[in-house]
Amino acid sequence: MQANKPENFYQNVKDALAQPDLKMIIRRTTDKAEAKRAEAIANFPGFENARKQGQKVKDHTIKYMDHYLAEFEKNALAQGTIIHWASTAEEASKIVLDICRQHEAKKVTRSKSMLGEEIGLSHALDNSGIERVETDLAEHIIQLAGDPPSHIVWPAMHRSREDVIKLFREYHKDPTYSEEIIDLVRSARRDLRTKFLTADIGISGSNFLLADSGSSCTVTNEGNAELTITPPKVHIVTAGIEKLVPSMAHAVPLLRLLTRSATGGEITQYITFHNGPKRQNDADGPEECHIVLVDNGRTKMLADGMEEMLRCIRCGACMNHCVVYKHIGGHAYGSVYPGPMGSVLTPHLNSLEVANKQTHACTLNGRCEEVCPVNIPLPKLLRSLRAQSWDKKYEPLTNRFVVKAFAALAKRPKLFQLVSSCGVIFMRLCSRQGWIKSMPLAGGWTRNRDLIEPESKTFMQQYKAMKKAKSDGA
């Protein structure tokens, strides 16, 4: 599957809505995640306090980001880690490729990292002729399918069991002929095990960077990060600069929030802090450790007053609860980051000019903000991006005309009432048995659902009639 482009958002949405099973497949996972999160939070009465604490940890680190970045660098260097800085995605990718080439790497294993996707590392590795092995099961599935990820926690949620059966039979050395999910997972276990043990370089992301020790932290349920990182001679971490926290103690409240918000579990099975290369006489571990610290638009977010978005811990709760995401899935957004958080991030990582339509794919119902574990005001940020998009004239001419016409009408009450009463008459003429199935100028709505017939009088007509009846009665 070719990756969609963010600028083709409307066409991407049409394509997604035309897929008969997509909505059902997405909801199977997101609805379960929603229910499990609700249960986890009901069992944790201190959750609201934890959210406030988590928000404070992130805000504090962002406020003093230069201090903590310098601390992190100093302490990581002291552990023997080699630190690299990358302003852009291209730079970050090039740094990783250069390290791979220096070590003449033929095979690299990767544990899931959205930052890795963001900087285009998968393509860069593929194009350089190095064998790339994705070790997270979902990433393994989408690598075999040639798909981009469709969710930040479950990247293969758009793929059904039937798809996985076909892929594993085609690509695994010793595939299963069973259709049971456990046998499919065992097939992947067999296939990946030798790859873990024979890779030249292991590449991971990092959920947290601890400033006071220079550690990176991986969080997984599968344990694939440790299996990716430990056997090869070289470990490369790619991480966004916003992953910083002051210390392990500050990562703890965020760990409490992350799993509950992402999967509804209380904690992930594996949390590992990685502190540089192996020590002398260590039984295993990489001999060399590199951390690539990536900006790629993050300092611009700071400058643009979008620093609240830098709190994001990538739990995916906002997309699990988003009515738009649940209909169109992740690929329609045309970005590594879909859903509400993606609609705020993508304009900064790419540009608002190409990703402004996504900011309108939101009902502003506020669910994303309600469930965000670090209280990111996503609707406010989306509204602010809409305003910027308007100011920069990125909106299509028809939209600009309609909004301006509405503004002109709204400033002239008598004309507004006349037009709206004509509108009501027109809509009722188009209606059959209480529903409007099609109507000129409303195809965008009626193409996918019916519109309810309006009341016979406008609000103002009813209000005036009510007022008159009251005064007549008096």
Place this chain on the structure above:
Amino acid sequence: MNKQRNEISRERIFDAIRAAAPTVTADVKAIQNEALEILGESEFARPALLAEDAAEALTLRIEAGLVIGTSCEKIASLDQLPDSVNQFLAKYALPAELKVQEIERLKALNWDGITTEVDIKNDNTVGLCWAEYGIAETGTFVVHSGPDMPILLNFLPLYLLAVIPKSKILPYMDDYALIAGEIAQRGETPRNMCLISGVSGTTDIEGVLIQGAHGPEVLHIIIVEDQ
């Protein structure tokens, strides 16, 4: 050339941060105090334990099925460990062989009738490791990498047994973070600190939980009371 490019990018990032938030330069002590103040809120922002005693709370959490794929038992002293291991192997109808972590206190036990050296690179093996700490809040055992602790011992076997000394079971993750901070202060931070809370699992196919994705499918925690 690369070094120069790295320096340029570093400066560019720091300049951009300082330009975006010109008030950032503050006295380090004040920053540290502010960071410490946030940690003061942890008492009201963490879940209740299932019992006052940390070892009891950890046991209850596992027995309640809250730690994926995990069972637990208590033994009075370490010399009872080989019996527990035998019972575990019999329960899962496994051959009398496993990889025992190579530390003196485990090697010194009476392993008669059990092979204690197997190649964990093969699948379907059993591993036995010594945990540095336990954490009651999350049903966790903690291992630190070192000359006698290969990290892969905790990830390659299909069955894993972890021994936790009762005295090393901490109530909360915050308590472990404090200890990790002290280890760092002494300059003794190991390469890896792994917090393991259950078995390797995945919900990536149709949201169904499967145990033993890449690592252990079964985990058995043995708490040693006199340690």
